[in-house]
Amino acid sequence: DLDLPETVFAGEGTWEWTEAYDHTCSSDFADYGTDGMYSATINNLATVTGSSGDYDEASASTTYTCYAPVVSKGADTEWFRDYTWDITKDWDGSYSLNAGESVIHDYEVTLNQHVNDHGYRAFGSISVYNAALGPMTVLLSDSLSDGTPVTITGCSGVDVVFADPSLTIPAGGTATCAYSVDLPGNSDLTNWATAALNGIPFSASAAVDFG
Numbered sequence: 010d011l012d013l014p015e016t017v018f019a020g021e022g023t024w025e026w027t028e029a030y031d032h033t034c035s036s037d038f039a040d041y042g043t044d045g046m047y048s049a050t051i052n053n054l055a056t057v058t059g060s061s062g063d064y065d066e067a068s069a070s071t072t073y074t075c076y077a078p079v080v081s082k083g084a085d086t087e088w089f090r091d092y093t094w095d096i097t098k099d100w101d102g103s104y105s106l107n108a109g110e111s112v113i114h115d116y117e118v119t120l121n122q123h124v125n126d127h128g129y130r131a132f133g134s135i136s137v138y139n140a141a142l143g144p145m146t147v148l149l150s151d152s153l154s155d156g157t158p159v160t161i162t163g164c165s166g167v168d169v170v171f172a173d174p175s176l177t178i179p180a181g182g183t184a185t186c187a188y189s190v191d192l193p194g195n196s197d198l199t200n201w202a203t204a205a206l207n208g209i210p211f212s213a214s215a216a217v218d219f220g
Contacts, residue, residue: 030051030053030071032049032051032073034073034075034076034077035047035075036209038077038211038212040075041075041076041077041079041211043079044079044140045076045077045078045079045138045139045140045141046074046075046076046077046140046141047074047075048072048073048074048075049072049073049075050070050071050072050073051070051071051072051073052068052069052070053068053069053070053071054066054067054068055067055068076139076140076141076142076145077206077209077211078137078138078139078145078147078178078204078206078211079136079137079138079139079140079211080135080136080137080202080203080204080211080212080213081135081136081138081213082133082134082135082136082151082200082202082213082214082215083133083134083215084131084132084133084200084215084216084217084218085131085132085133086129086130086131086132086217086218086219086220087128087129087130087132088126088127088128088129088130088195088219089126089127089128090124090125090126091124091125091126091127092122092123092124093122093123093125094120094121094122094123095120095121095123096118096119096120096121097118097119097121098116098117098118098119099116099117099119100114100115100116100117101114101115101116101117126195128191129191129192129193129194129195129219130189130190130191130192131153131159131189131190131192131198131200131217132187132188132189132190133187133188133200133215134185134186134187134188135149135151135161135185135186135187135188135202135213136183136184136185136186137149137176137178137183137184137186137204138178138182138183139178139179139180139181139182139183140181141180142180143180144177144178144179144180145177145178145180145206146175146176146177146178146206147175147176147178147204147205147206147211148174148175148176148204148205149161149164149171149173149174149175149176149186149202149203149204149205150174150202150203150205151188151200151201151202151203152200152201152203153190153198153199153200153201153217154198154199154200154201155196155198157190157192158190159188159189159190159200160188160189160190161173161174161186161187161188162186162187162188162189163186163187164176164184164185164186164187165184165185165186166178166182166183166184166185167179167182168182169182169184171184171186176204188202192217195219197216197217197218197219198216198217199214199215199216199217200214200215200216200217201213201214202214
């Protein structure tokens with residue numbers, strides 16, 4: 010509501026004035042739903058009352074449509090497993106035999122398998138959709154739940170411009186960005202991608218699971 014002071018007009022004529030109404034789009038991710046937008050209609054009513062008590066009124070409304078980036082992501086994992094083997098062979102002793110005698114002689118073969126897992130890596134893609142009627146520029150970042158930063162290797166899409174961390178997406182367009190991170194082990198983690206618009210973070214997550 011606009012809190013306007015009561016104004017008294019005397020005589021005959023036309024008076025005009027302008028009052029401002031500030032509307033700020035929500036910073037709550039949930040308000041934008043899965044399509045990255047929401048609309049709000051603001052109604053305004055002006056009333057004029059005559060000295061005899063008669064009155065007239067007029068109304069106007071304005072619709073605001075607010076947009077936010079829609080972020081989604083996936084996470085894949087891989088690692089390498091090396092197998093090495095040790096082999097040993099032993100026998101069951103010495104024999105003294107006379108002419109014409111025989112013996113069954115046994116050997117024992119032992120195999121030891123050694124497994125070395127290494128080269129743990131998480132990788133995948135980040136998708137950022139812009140539902141707005143004009144270009145949208147966000148700051149794109151990716152990180153793991155243990156605080157490890159993730160390298161975004163590049164973004165593709167029609168008229169998409171990426172200069173890390175700045176990502177510009179055309180109206181109605183989608184940017185697809187690749188990422189990769191080397192890991193010291195196979196701990197299960199969560200990977201977060203964040204597109205910050207006007208300092209407001211819009212995020213999506215995926216599980217990093219080595220199974």
